[in-house]
Amino acid sequence: MSLEMLASFLGFLWDSKNQHALQAPFLYHLYLDTIRKPKHYYPFEALDALRAKLATQKEAIRVQDFGAGEKGKKAKTAQGEKRKINQILKRSTLSPYWAKFLFRLVAERNPKGILELGTSLGLTTLHLALASTAAKVVTFEGCPNIAALARQNFAQIKEQPTFNPDNIHLEVGNIDQTLPLFLEKNQKSASPLPLDFVLIDANHTEAATLHYFELLLPYLNQKSWVVFDDIYWSKGMQRAWTQIRQHPKVRLQVDLFKMGILFFNPELSREHFKLRTFL
Numbered sequence: 001m002s003l004e005m006l007a008s009f010l011g012f013l014w015d016s017k018n019q020h021a022l023q024a025p026f027l028y029h030l031y032l033d034t035i036r037k038p039k040h041y042y043p044f045e046a047l048d049a050l051r052a053k054l055a056t057q058k059e060a061i062r063v064q065d066f067g068a069g070e071k072g073k074k075a076k077t078a079q080g081e082k083r084k085i086n087q088i089l090k091r092s093t094l095s096p097y098w099a100k101f102l103f104r105l106v107a108e109r110n111p112k113g114i115l116e117l118g119t120s121l122g123l124t125t126l127h128l129a130l131a132s133t134a135a136k137v138v139t140f141e142g143c144p145n146i147a148a149l150a151r152q153n154f155a156q157i158k159e160q161p162t163f164n165p166d167n168i169h170l171e172v173g174n175i176d177q178t179l180p181l182f183l184e185k186n187q188k189s190a191s192p193l194p195l196d197f198v199l200i201d202a203n204h205t206e207a208a209t210l211h212y213f214e215l216l217l218p219y220l221n222q223k224s225w226v227v228f229d230d231i232y233w234s235k236g237m238q239r240a241w242t243q244i245r246q247h248p249k250v251r252l253q254v255d256l257f258k259m260g261i262l263f264f265n266p267e268l269s270r271e272h273f274k275l276r277t278f279l
Contacts, residue, residue, distance in 0.1 A: 004235075005232060005233075008238070008257075012232070012255070012274060013276075015274050016255075016274040017276070018031075019031055019032055024252075024268070026252075026268065027252065033108075034104050034105060035101070035256070035275065037104075041100075041103060041104075041107070041131075043103075043127075043157075044103075047099070047123065047126060047127060047130070048096065050126075050153060050156050050157065051089070051096065053156075054086065054153075055086050056086065058086055060083060061088075062081070062145055063080045063081060063082070063083045063143050063145060063146060064142060064144070065142075080143070085149065088146065089121060089123075093124065094123070094229070098229075099123060100127065102124065102127055102199065103131040104131070105131075105197075105225070105261075106131035106132050106197055109132075109225050110132055111194070112134070112135055112136070112193075113138075113193040113194040114132065114135050114138070114197045114198075115139075115140075115193075115195050115198045115199070115216075116139040116140065116199045116201070117175055117179070117198075117199065117200045117202040118141070118199075118201035118202035119139040119140065119141035119146070119147060120141070122139075122150030122151070122153040122154055124201070125150065126157055128197070129167060129168050135196075135197075136168075136193055137167060138169045138171065138182065139168065139169070139170055139171070140170075140179060140182075140202065141172055142172075142175055150170060175202050175212075179215055183215060194221060195216065195224055196221070196225070197227075198220070200213070200226065200228045201228075201230070204229075204233050204234070205234075205237075206234075206236030206237060206240045209244070210240050210243065213226075213247075221264070222264050222265050222266060225262070225263060226261070226262040226264075227259055229259055230258070230259075241255075241260050244262070245260065245262060245272060250262050250263075250270075251263050251264055251265055251266060251270050252265075252268045252270070252273075253271070253272040253273070254273050255272070255273065256275055256276075258277075
């Protein structure tokens, strides 16, 4: 953790609260029963086994990075660079703790439609899909070689009860191009996918994060839950999170330091909480 992020984390600890600061029944229940409670679900064993397998894979693939690149480094050129699969797992995939947190969050929301920006190796995608097996997941990945690995990983979990790999649709290409095309096409569909749960974990720059939010906003519904990853990743991401959560359509805003969650239900009070996932 850099000194800059450490300072942000210490500031978060000073300002953050636990359940004793919560009055609204909805958030009190969500915090105690979902955010804080480390429930175990049967798919976790298969997902952990897949993660362990990927951690041993040292084959290198060429990666196109359309985003901000690794922390402290500039994104590579369009030609990309070679990275080992286990390095991609370590640097570009959510940890087991946060992947399982998202599983619990989706299980609580029980959405019909899930949209994920930033597939990477597909581990997080599988957590989202297995948490709500009746839902359709549309996930976006910029790099074709990583997308191919994600498809292989989806096939690894096909033996899980009630899991249908066909419920995952993978869009490949620069998200700046594929996302608006999908949103427009989906809106015109006879049965458009509702964006009930959205995870934004792609290009970690201020401009891109704001752009994704503005693109998605007209297609969200009042019951949508939108999760942003790495909201303290950089000063730019902190500014983007602050600007986004202050949007007039946003009601409840939850800051967990690693992630931020937005709720749009007009029945909720307009409030902002910094909540600990520990202590």
